[in-house]
Amino acid sequence: MEPSSGSRDARPAAVPAAVPVAAVLPAGGSGERLGGATPKQFCAVQGRPLISYTVQAMERVGWISNIIVVVSPENIEKMKSIIEKYGHKRVTIVKGGITRHRSIFNGLKVFAENQFSNHLLQKPEVVIIHDAVRPFVEEDIISKVVMAAKEHGAAGAIRPLVSTVIASAADGCLDHSLERARYRASEMPQAFLFDIIYKAYQQCTDYDLDYGTECLHLALKYCKTNAKLVEGTADLWKVTYKRDLYAAESIIKDSLSQQVCVITTGKEAVAQVGFLLQESLKSQITIEAISLSLCINDSHVQSSFTGQCYNFICINDNKYDIQETQQLVDMLEKSNIPVLYPVVLVLVHLDISENISFHVGVEELTRIKKFARDVKNKNILVYSLLIQCKDHLLLQETVNSAAVLIMALIKDRNPELTGQLLVA
């Protein structure tokens, strides 16, 4: 676990450095509503379990010193391996109870009792409670909820109701409907002064622990604390149904398709096509352009590797030079970028020769495919794209269709199509 003092510089102005903050993520749910065997927090989105995204969202916030993930006993080993595989820091895994409230209570106990960990974690002043299945939470709302909790004792994000809420009578008929404008959906994150929420859990009944769902309610009932309600954004939604996993997948793909690094080698024809391609791409994606004389260990490239870029286009002349690509792949691997997200690498080859026929040897094709297959294990998706230009008058048009293909490959990130050679 990293010392919390190490990351305090990153703390935004809104949350004073002196406030120790921890987060508890209940992740013990069984995912009944998804209708699948895997609980939704462990379902893969772009190959990575959903819960890893949520942990990452908390981890990004430097001023959260401890992240407590509460999972059911049978998933502890799975959770451990997720933490290890994706290199998450400041995380403590705690064994959950049979209900949500019991799990959260267990999560809080690591700060107050010796029961669940070898050493007692530093008791936070404010504790955030957030669902493992709300991966898109932003620092801004976390910070607002924490500050409100510090002032009011408790706080929670809310959203407008999407549907009218109604009460049914015993006969299954409408009793009354609620005026939609007066009510809100209670979402996550919520935050509490640790002493308040811990006291509330200590006092609450077995009925509360077994059938309750709302922490704000416990703080009100047992500590007379009226939580401050903070308007949240639409991205606080909870992955509940299978369709939500589809949505999460698309949102993540979308966010990975915002930036591309274009690497061209120094030759003149290559540079020209590289320029045209960038012009054609730039209305759709932010471009970082790098021109190299085949010296791939350039500091420019290096800096792209430390940024938020998950797409690389490598333009060279008509050679299927695996060695050069291997260098790039090695650098990507060293950068750790492909650990969290699949990286797209499009190898663009130019064929501006006068040959009338497109000719690739079987062995070359097989070699590219094998290479792509090996590299896929490192979470790097390699595709080849041939820009064929016999007629210079058509160069612009050909480059435009190359740009369309590249954007399709980047947006789709289809692992099954790696190693294929597309032709623009």
Added chain:
Amino acid sequence: MEPSSGSRDARPAAVPAAVPVAAVLPAGGSGERLGGATPKQFCAVQGRPLISYTVQAMERVGWISNIIVVVSPENIEKMKSIIEKYGHKRVTIVKGGITRHRSIFNGLKVFAENQFSNHLLQKPEVVIIHDAVRPFVEEDIISKVVMAAKEHGAAGAIRPLVSTVIASAADGCLDHSLERARYRASEMPQAFLFDIIYKAYQQCTDYDLDYGTECLHLALKYCKTNAKLVEGTADLWKVTYKRDLYAAESIIKDSLSQQVCVITTGKEAVAQVGFLLQESLKSQITIEAISLSLCINDSHVQSSFTGQCYNFICINDNKYDIQETQQLVDMLEKSNIPVLYPVVLVLVHLDISENISFHVGVEELTRIKKFARDVKNKNILVYSLLIQCKDHLLLQETVNSAAVLIMALIKDRNPELTGQLLVA
């Protein structure tokens, strides 16, 4: 408009043939929550506006005699062209009001007043009200809600609450939270005896019309009718945010990837690969296999064209024979299948020659691409796939990777990759 008597045979037992039923789809919303310029009901999903899917869902139910779509004045022409383009039947377009309730009221008026159409439509006994942005509604729930409305005067689908509902006090703090188990989300469809809901709308105040959202509430308030609440399924959800469009897109792609028609020509090598390919595909998708002696006007193929199949694999030997494919495309076009959904057509070529190099002429490649581009305008997505097999010991492995590529093409339905030649 089709006479309603023509489709009465399709009426399920649950809804007696003697009950005239109509549906009103309010579609006047401005789509603020999507944050985009296009209201969500007109956003394209697989190239087709969302509202067309909802109209289709109602149209499929033979015993609904009229479908009233209420749109804002500026979208009437757009709606007309949607009805025409996708060949929807039994639809009447009505000009909406400035709020949801005013729009629904306008929709109901076509059955009672001459104000909105040239001729008064036959007044239904039961009227269904359904959102234009809930495209996945099934006949079963429509039927249940209609029958309950006939018995109780009003009925509506409900779902469990996903989030706890809370009331806030004037100071922006929690006042109280509702016990989640006692409340339900009111969803659509709802249904009413026409006379009840029409009377309710006639009596309701301007305040109701301007600020209300719930038809069940109006029936209760003005006609003392306690609606029967019917438990709905998860697919009643409402497309509200951008992420919901992503989800809708994935759900539709998923449903289009359930069945494939494999057409093989009679030659022995082709038939063998066709058999292996089917074996490899059948764990992932339902297969209808057809073996032809190049006579594509086979009645088997014809019957596939009238079913629910949106994927076709055509296996022949190593010729890029556009003519034969053209025949298939013509039949698809005549079948009207591609009108509603994009159809995937994978042309599988076998290369079992001993040539060491993969060799396709530029002209051939250009011709395939041009063909695919033309056919894409007809909503048919053509991809080529070469199965290369020099070594018969590797045939099974090669066919397996062909199956993986085919499934990826079918599931993705990527219009940008049409005309490409993939190699297994």
